[in-house]
Amino acid sequence: MAELLTAAQMRAIEEAAITSGEVSGLELMERAGAGVVDAVLETWPDLGGGAPKAVVLCGPGNNGGDGFVIARRLHERGWTVEVWLYGDPARLPPDARTNYERWRELGPVRPYRDEGPGAFWLEPSDYREDTVLFDALFGTGLTRPVEAFNAVGWATQLSEWRLPEEMRRGAYPAVRVVAVDLPSGLCADSGRRLQSDPPPGDVEEIVADLTVTFHARKLGHVLAEGPSFCGRVVVAPIGLEPRRRALGGREQRVTEVTAPAGLDKAASAHKYAHGHALVVSGGFGRTGAARLAARAALRVGAGLVTLAAPGAAQMEIAGQITALMLRRAESGDELAGLLEDPRLTALCLGPGLGLERARDLVPPALEASRGTVLDADALTAFEDAPEELFGMLHEACVLTPHAGEFARLFPDLAERLKQPAVSGPAASRVDVTREAARRAGCVVLLKGPDTVIAAPDGQSALNAGVGPRAAPWLATAGAGDVLGGLVCGLMARGFTAFDAACAGAWLHVEAARAFGPGLIAEDLPEALPQVLRQLGA
Numbered sequence: 001m002a003e004l005l006t007a008a009q010m011r012a013i014e015e016a017a018i019t020s021g022e023v024s025g026l027e028l029m030e031r032a033g034a035g036v037v038d039a040v041l042e043t044w045p046d047l048g049g050g051a052p053k054a055v056v057l058c059g060p061g062n063n064g065g066d067g068f069v070i071a072r073r074l075h076e077r078g079w080t081v082e083v084w085l086y087g088d089p090a091r092l093p094p095d096a097r098t099n100y101e102r103w104r105e106l107g108p109v110r111p112y113r114d115e116g117p118g119a120f121w122l123e124p125s126d127y128r129e130d131t132v133l134f135d136a137l138f139g140t141g142l143t144r145p146v147e148a149f150n151a152v153g154w155a156t157q158l159s160e161w162r163l164p165e166e167m168r169r170g171a172y173p174a175v176r177v178v179a180v181d182l183p184s185g186l187c188a189d190s191g192r193r194l195q196s197d198p199p200p201g202d203v204e205e206i207v208a209d210l211t212v213t214f215h216a217r218k219l220g221h222v223l224a225e226g227p228s229f230c231g232r233v234v235v236a237p238i239g240l241e242p243r244r245r246a247l248g249g250r251e252q253r254v255t256e257v258t259a260p261a262g263l264d265k266a267a268s269a270h271k272y273a274h275g276h277a278l279v280v281s282g283g284f285g286r287t288g289a290a291r292l293a294a295r296a297a298l299r300v301g302a303g304l305v306t307l308a309a310p311g312a313a314q315m316e317i318a319g320q321i322t323a324l325m326l327r328r329a330e331s332g333d334e335l336a337g338l339l340e341d342p343r344l345t346a347l348c349l350g351p352g353l354g355l356e357r358a359r360d361l362v363p364p365a366l367e368a369s370r371g372t373v374l375d376a377d378a379l380t381a382f383e384d385a386p387e388e389l390f391g392m393l394h395e396a397c398v399l400t401p402h403a404g405e406f407a408r409l410f411p412d413l414a415e416r417l418k419q420p421a422v423s424g425p426a427a428s429r430v431d432v433t434r435e436a437a438r439r440a441g442c443v444v445l446l447k448g449p450d451t452v453i454a455a456p457d458g459q460s461a462l463n464a465g466v467g468p469r470a471a472p473w474l475a476t477a478g479a480g481d482v483l484g485g486l487v488c489g490l491m492a493r494g495f496t497a498f499d500a501a502c503a504g505a506w507l508h509v510e511a512a513r514a515f516g517p518g519l520i521a522e523d524l525p526e527a528l529p530q531v532l533r534q535l536g537a
Helices: 008-017 025-043 063-075 092-102 146-152 225-228 286-299 311-318 334-338 355-367 388-390 401-409 411-418 429-439 479-492 497-515 523-533
Strands: 054-058 078-083 129-138 174-181 210-214 232-235 253-256 275-280 306-307 325-328 348-351 369-375 397-399 443-446 450-452 460-466
Touching: 008 025, 025 063, 025 092, 025 174, 025 210, 025 232, 054 063, 063 078, 063 092, 063 129, 063 174, 078 369, 210 253, 275 286, 275 479, 286 306, 286 348, 286 479, 286 523, 306 311, 311 325, 325 523, 334 355, 348 355, 348 479, 355 369, 355 388, 388 429, 397 429, 397 497, 401 411, 401 429, 411 429, 429 443, 429 450, 429 460, 443 497, 450 497, 479 497, 479 523, 497 523
Parallel strands: 054 078, 054 129, 129 174, 174 210, 210 232, 253 460, 275 306, 275 348, 306 325, 348 369, 369 397, 397 443
Antiparallel strands: 443 450, 450 460
C-alpha cells in the first residue's frame, strides 16, 4: 500500500534526507522542476514541438523556487517564458533565491499583483492554444486563506487568476493550468479550500488541469474537494525513494488501499473452511437491503450465507433467493439462539432492519463476539445514546456509516468538517474517522468517494474512488448495503476487521467500474466475478 503524506510528513522526509547529506535542497528543487516539465510534456505531447508559451507564477517560498527551475528548463527547450513573482526577491529562501538569480540571467521577473500598473493579466490577444500557466505560488506550504494575504498587499482574491472566464474553465484547448505540488489555496492535509470566515463573496477557485507533486501524493490530492481542483495528479520522483516512508508510528500514517490478496480458494477446501455469514433482515417489505448484503457476502467468497428474518418476511425472502439460506429470527432471544452455532463466523446488521428491531437485535449480536458489520439502522437506532452502542462494541466490529449516519453517532466530529477551513492543516475526514474509531473501540469505515477506514490504534487507510478510479455510478440506492455485505463476507472468511473493510471498499469500487454506467445495486455482486478473476482469485 502506498502512503499518502501530510505536508509536515513530506517536509520531514526532505529535511531528513538533506540533514543526512543524501541530497541538497538545491538538488531536490532542480529535480522537482525537471519533474514538472517532464510530466507536462508526457501529458501534452503536442507541446514538444514549436515554441509554446509558459506563464510561471512564483510564490515567496520554495514552491516559487520550483517555478524558477521550470521557467529555466522550458526556456532551454525554446519556449517563450514569462515569470511573475509574488513577494520580495530578497526574502526568498536560499535555494529559491539561487534559482531566481539563475533565471534572471535568462529573462526578467515581473512583480506579481492583482491590480494596478503591471498587474498580472493574460490578455485574450495573448491567448494561444499552446499556452501553459504554472501555479508555483504556494503549494503544500499554505496555511492561510489566499484572501488573508490582502494584509500584505494582495488587492483581490488570488483565486480569480485575473484570467477571462472563457480561458479558464476546461482549459484545453484554452490555457492549460498546471499546479506545482498542489493548487494554491487548497489545504494539503484535508483537500479543503482554505477560506476566511465568513467566506468571501463570488470567488472563482483555482482549477488545475494537471497537478505534479513530488515523491508521493498528499492527502489533499484525494480528500474532499482536492480531486476537483487538482485535475490529473502525477507523482514525480525526486530521488527520495530510500526514505519513502513517513516518519513516526503507523498511527500517524495513511496508506492508500490497493488490490487485496488472499481471495483465492484452495482446491481441497470445503464450504465451511470459508466461513458462514449471517445477515439479519428487516420485516415484510423491508428485506431488499439485507438480500443485497447477503448476495454480496456470498459472491465475495463466504462459504455459506444465511438470512435471518422475522416470520412475516420469510415468504417474501424465500421467493427471491436460491443459494442463500433462510432462518427465522423474530426477537433478540431467537437471534441469540441462532448464534449458538459456532460455525457462524460473521454477522451483518442494519440494512433495512428498522429502528425498533435494531435496538432489540444489536445487543445479542454483539454479545456473540464475532466479526460484526453494523450499518444503516443498526447505527441510527442509537442516535440518542451512542455511548450505549460504544459500550457494547468490540474490536472485531466494523461500523460503515455514510456522512449522515456518522453525524448521528459523532455529531461533534461531523461539525468539525462543516466549519470553514480557515487555517491549515484543516480538519479532514481522516482526522475525524480516526477519532471516531478511538471512541467506538472498533474499525470505522466512513463512506464516500474518498472512503476512510480507521482502527482504534490510529491505523488508517483511504480508498480513493476519484480520478482514474472514479465510480460515480455508486451513487445509487443499495450500494452501501452491498459494501456492508462484502465486508461481512470477508470477515466470515477470516479477514481481520481492518483488512476486510479495506478489501471490501476496494472491491466495491472496482465492481462498479467493471460494470460502468447504468449500474444499480443488484449489479455489484454480479460484477464481482470479473474483478476476482482479474485478481487471480
